[in-house]
Amino acid sequence: MSAKIGINEKSTVHQPSITETPKAIAGVSTYLDDRLGAGNFLKRNLRKIFPDHWSFLLGEIALYSFIILLLTGTFLTFWFKPSMAHVVYDGVYEPLKGVGMSEAYASSLHISLEVRGGLLMRQMHHWAALLFVAGMMVHMLRVFFTGAYRKPRELNWLIGILLLTLALVEGLTGYSLPDDLLSGAGLRITEGVMISLPLVGSYITFFLFGGEYPGTDIISRFFTLHVLLIPGILLALISAHMILMWVQKHTQMPGKDRKNTNVVGAPFYPAFMAKAGAYFLFTFAVTAGLGTFAQINPIWLFGPYTPADISAGSQPDFYMGFLEGSLRLMPAWEINFLGYTLPLSVIIPALLPLGIIMTGLALYPFLEQWVTGDRREHHVCDRPRNNPHRTSIGMAAISFYGLLWLLGANDEISAKFQISLFVTTIVGRVLVFVLPVVTYIVTYSICIGLQRKDAEVIGHGVESGVIKRLPSGEYIEIHVPPADDIADHMLGKRPVAMLPGAGDGEAEPEGVPPKALRGPIGKLRAKMSRAYGGEKVAIDDGHGHHDDHGEHAAIGAGDGGHSNDKK
Amino acid sequence: MNRITARRRHPLARYAVLLFALALLGGVYTVAAPAGQSADAAIASGKVDDVAAGKKLFEQSCASCHGLNLEGTKTGPTLVGVGAAAVDFQVSSGRMPAAQPGAQAPRKQKYPWVNETTIRQLAAYVQSKGGGPAVPSDDAVDPAKGNSAKGGELFRANCIQCHNFVGAGGALTEGKYAPDLNSSTPKQIYEAMVTGPQAMPPFNDSTITPEQKRDMIAYIVEVRGQKDPGGFGLGRIGPVTEGLALWVVGISLLVLAAIWITAKRRQKKS
Known part of the structure; x- marks a missing residue:
C-alpha cells in the first residue's frame, strides 16, 4: 500500500509517459542526428514494408552464413600459416608424429587439435561455407521459379550469378588451404582443367602455381585470394545486391490487394527486423549445431598432401560435385593434332556443364524477354505453375545438375549400395541426356494439371463434404467458394506475355508478320513465343453467374458429374 | 647285471622291450624329423592328422569349386601354392566358402563348422600342396609394436587409393570393391597384404617388409579406434556425406x- 502511494507521489512531481523519449536517449540521438543527418534516413526507411513469405527468407541464409564465415575465418587466420615450407610434425596427433608436411597443414592440425575451440571454429567455418553456397542456390531457385528476376531486377539477378560464381571460387581456394591429401586432389584437378585449355593452358598454370605443379607458392596465393580479394568483392557485391533490393523493393506473392504498384507486408521496424534477427539466430544455431555434432573435413585423417598419393572417395565439397560427376561420366576422348593434344575428356566436362548452367542462368531473363516481348515491370511473383515452360526448363536444369552431382559420388554409391561402378557410369551417360527431357515433360504436365485444379477451384468451388439428395433422387455434393485469401492468391495469375503479332495459341498468325518476326530466326522467335506465352488454362472466376445458378454450379462440378454417370 | 638277466624271461619282459623300442623310435623321430624334412611351417607345427582332417574338410566344402586336387575349376581358382595365410584370411573372415559365385566374395557370417581348429586343418592341407605364405605369428601383427606414423605414410602410399583414407572402403571396376578395414583383425590385414586376395595386389616381403606391415597395421588399428573429435563421423568418407548432412539437416x-x-503474423485490429 505504501509503495503505491510512493509512485503516486512521484508521478505528481515528474509525470513520465511512454510517448516522451527519455533524456538519455533523446540527447544522444539528437547529437548524432545533428552530425549524421541519420534521422531523416531512418524515418524514411525504418517503416519500409517487407512482404511475408517463407521463401523470401532463403537468401538470408546466405547473408548470415557470410557473416559467420567472416567471424570464424578471422579466428582461423590467427593461427593458420599460409606457407608450403617443409616441417616435420611434432604435435599431439600420434599417427602423424615425425611425418614431413607443409607448414600450412601443420598449422591446420594445430588449430584442429590443440587450439582451444579451434576445431569448433574450423568446423563452423566449413559448415557455414557449405550453407553459404546452398543458401544462395535455394534463394536463386526461388527467384527463378517465381520470375522475380524480371524487369526491373535483371541486374540484381546478374549480381547474384556473379556472387554464386565467386562463392564457388572462394570455396575452392578455401578448402585447398589446409594442404591435406583431399584438398590436394582437388587442387590437382583444378590444375588439370587449367592445363587442358588450348594454347594458354600451360602458361596460365605456370603463372598461377609459380612454376611446375605444385610448386611452393600456391597456398600463399590462394590464401590472399581467399581472405582478401574474393571476400572483398563478395562484400561489395552483397552490399550492392541488398541496396538494389532495398531500392527496388521486394517482390510479393500474388494475393489480396497485391499489385505491381504496391507492397503489402510488415514494416521493417519492428516486425521484419525481429524476424530477420530471429532468422540470423536460427542460421547461427544450425551452423553451431552442425559444427558441434557433425565432423567435417577431418584433415588429420587425410594426411599431408603428396602428389603421389590419392584416396578412394576423393570428392570435392558438394557445390563442386556436379563438375566431378561430369568428369567421371566423360569418355576418354582426346584429339592429337600436329603434336598438340586437346584433351576433350577434361575440357568438355569441366567447361560445358558449368557453361550451360551459369550462362543459361545469366541469360535467362533476357532470353525470356526476347521470346515474350515483355518489357513491363513486374513486382508480383508468378506462381511456378503459372509459367509452365519456365518451371519446366528450371526443373530440367535441376535434373541435369542433380544427376551430375549425384554421379560425382558414383564410387560411394557403388560401394554402399552394391551397384557396379560401370553401371552407374553407363546409366549416367544415358540419363544425362534423357532425364532433363523427361523432367521437362513431366513438370509441364504437372503445371498444367495444377492450373486446371486452380481453375476448377475458382470456377466450381471446393468440396464441402455435404451430400444433398435432390427430389429426383439424385445425389450431389455441395461445393462452396474457396476461402478469400486462397482465391485471391489464385486469381493473381496473369497470362504469360507473348510477342505482338506472334499469333494466337498454337495457330500461326494470318497476314504479314511484323518485321522482327520474319526470316528464319524471326519465325523461330514467333513460334517460341506462341509456345511459351499465352494462357494455357484460363481461370473462369465465375463472377456474375455464380450467384444466379447457385446449386447448378455445384452440379456441374467434376464430382457431381461423375455421380451422374454412375447412376 | 644278474638282476636284469634274472628277469629276462619274465612274462612281461617282451612288453617292456617293445615299449622301450617304441619310445626310442618316437624320441629319435621327434628330434630328427624336422631336420630331415623341408622347412614347411604347417607340417612342422601341425600334426599329420591336421592335413588329413583338412583334406576331408576341403573335399566337403571347397573342392566343388577349387577341384579335388586344388587344381581349380571354372568357378574357382587353383589353390596350389596359395599358402596357409590365404586360407586363414579367406575362411576366418567368412569369405570362403563362398555363398554364391559373384564378382567378389563378401565378408560374411561364418558357417557353424568354421572355427580355429578347422581353419588350421584346412590351412595345413592347402599348405601341404605346394607351400606358400604361412600364417603370421601374433608378434608379427601386434599393433602395439608398430610405428603408426611410419605405417600411415605407407598406408597412404599403397592402400588408400582403393581402401580410402581411413580404410572405409571404396568401389572398384566390374562390380568389385575394396572392403572397409573396420572389422579386419590385424592378422587378416597382414595375410591380405601377403596373399593379395580377390582384386587386391599382393605386397610381398621385399616390397613391404614384415616390420613395415606391422607399422601399417598399427596405423589402421589406431585410426579406426579413434573417437572422432569433431562429433559424429558421418561414415568418414569425406564430402559426400557432409553434403548430404548439409541439405538434409541444415x-x-x-x-x-x-x-x-x-x-507468425501480427493480428489485424478490426
Whole structure:
C-alpha cells in the first residue's frame, strides 16, 4: 500500500509517459542526428514494408552464413600459416608424429587439435561455407521459379550469378588451404582443367602455381585470394545486391490487394527486423549445431598432401560435385593434332556443364524477354505453375545438375549400395541426356494439371463434404467458394506475355508478320513465343453467374458429374 | 647285471622291450624329423592328422569349386601354392566358402563348422600342396609394436587409393570393391597384404617388409579406434556425406525455421 502511494507521489512531481523519449536517449540521438543527418534516413526507411513469405527468407541464409564465415575465418587466420615450407610434425596427433608436411597443414592440425575451440571454429567455418553456397542456390531457385528476376531486377539477378560464381571460387581456394591429401586432389584437378585449355593452358598454370605443379607458392596465393580479394568483392557485391533490393523493393506473392504498384507486408521496424534477427539466430544455431555434432573435413585423417598419393572417395565439397560427376561420366576422348593434344575428356566436362548452367542462368531473363516481348515491370511473383515452360526448363536444369552431382559420388554409391561402378557410369551417360527431357515433360504436365485444379477451384468451388439428395433422387455434393485469401492468391495469375503479332495459341498468325518476326530466326522467335506465352488454362472466376445458378454450379462440378454417370 | 638277466624271461619282459623300442623310435623321430624334412611351417607345427582332417574338410566344402586336387575349376581358382595365410584370411573372415559365385566374395557370417581348429586343418592341407605364405605369428601383427606414423605414410602410399583414407572402403571396376578395414583383425590385414586376395595386389616381403606391415597395421588399428573429435563421423568418407548432412539437416531446418517465422503474423485490429 505504501509503495503505491510512493509512485503516486512521484508521478505528481515528474509525470513520465511512454510517448516522451527519455533524456538519455533523446540527447544522444539528437547529437548524432545533428552530425549524421541519420534521422531523416531512418524515418524514411525504418517503416519500409517487407512482404511475408517463407521463401523470401532463403537468401538470408546466405547473408548470415557470410557473416559467420567472416567471424570464424578471422579466428582461423590467427593461427593458420599460409606457407608450403617443409616441417616435420611434432604435435599431439600420434599417427602423424615425425611425418614431413607443409607448414600450412601443420598449422591446420594445430588449430584442429590443440587450439582451444579451434576445431569448433574450423568446423563452423566449413559448415557455414557449405550453407553459404546452398543458401544462395535455394534463394536463386526461388527467384527463378517465381520470375522475380524480371524487369526491373535483371541486374540484381546478374549480381547474384556473379556472387554464386565467386562463392564457388572462394570455396575452392578455401578448402585447398589446409594442404591435406583431399584438398590436394582437388587442387590437382583444378590444375588439370587449367592445363587442358588450348594454347594458354600451360602458361596460365605456370603463372598461377609459380612454376611446375605444385610448386611452393600456391597456398600463399590462394590464401590472399581467399581472405582478401574474393571476400572483398563478395562484400561489395552483397552490399550492392541488398541496396538494389532495398531500392527496388521486394517482390510479393500474388494475393489480396497485391499489385505491381504496391507492397503489402510488415514494416521493417519492428516486425521484419525481429524476424530477420530471429532468422540470423536460427542460421547461427544450425551452423553451431552442425559444427558441434557433425565432423567435417577431418584433415588429420587425410594426411599431408603428396602428389603421389590419392584416396578412394576423393570428392570435392558438394557445390563442386556436379563438375566431378561430369568428369567421371566423360569418355576418354582426346584429339592429337600436329603434336598438340586437346584433351576433350577434361575440357568438355569441366567447361560445358558449368557453361550451360551459369550462362543459361545469366541469360535467362533476357532470353525470356526476347521470346515474350515483355518489357513491363513486374513486382508480383508468378506462381511456378503459372509459367509452365519456365518451371519446366528450371526443373530440367535441376535434373541435369542433380544427376551430375549425384554421379560425382558414383564410387560411394557403388560401394554402399552394391551397384557396379560401370553401371552407374553407363546409366549416367544415358540419363544425362534423357532425364532433363523427361523432367521437362513431366513438370509441364504437372503445371498444367495444377492450373486446371486452380481453375476448377475458382470456377466450381471446393468440396464441402455435404451430400444433398435432390427430389429426383439424385445425389450431389455441395461445393462452396474457396476461402478469400486462397482465391485471391489464385486469381493473381496473369497470362504469360507473348510477342505482338506472334499469333494466337498454337495457330500461326494470318497476314504479314511484323518485321522482327520474319526470316528464319524471326519465325523461330514467333513460334517460341506462341509456345511459351499465352494462357494455357484460363481461370473462369465465375463472377456474375455464380450467384444466379447457385446449386447448378455445384452440379456441374467434376464430382457431381461423375455421380451422374454412375447412376 | 644278474638282476636284469634274472628277469629276462619274465612274462612281461617282451612288453617292456617293445615299449622301450617304441619310445626310442618316437624320441629319435621327434628330434630328427624336422631336420630331415623341408622347412614347411604347417607340417612342422601341425600334426599329420591336421592335413588329413583338412583334406576331408576341403573335399566337403571347397573342392566343388577349387577341384579335388586344388587344381581349380571354372568357378574357382587353383589353390596350389596359395599358402596357409590365404586360407586363414579367406575362411576366418567368412569369405570362403563362398555363398554364391559373384564378382567378389563378401565378408560374411561364418558357417557353424568354421572355427580355429578347422581353419588350421584346412590351412595345413592347402599348405601341404605346394607351400606358400604361412600364417603370421601374433608378434608379427601386434599393433602395439608398430610405428603408426611410419605405417600411415605407407598406408597412404599403397592402400588408400582403393581402401580410402581411413580404410572405409571404396568401389572398384566390374562390380568389385575394396572392403572397409573396420572389422579386419590385424592378422587378416597382414595375410591380405601377403596373399593379395580377390582384386587386391599382393605386397610381398621385399616390397613391404614384415616390420613395415606391422607399422601399417598399427596405423589402421589406431585410426579406426579413434573417437572422432569433431562429433559424429558421418561414415568418414569425406564430402559426400557432409553434403548430404548439409541439405538434409541444415537446409531443411532453416526452411522449417523460415516457414515458422513467417507463419507468425501480427493480428489485424478490426
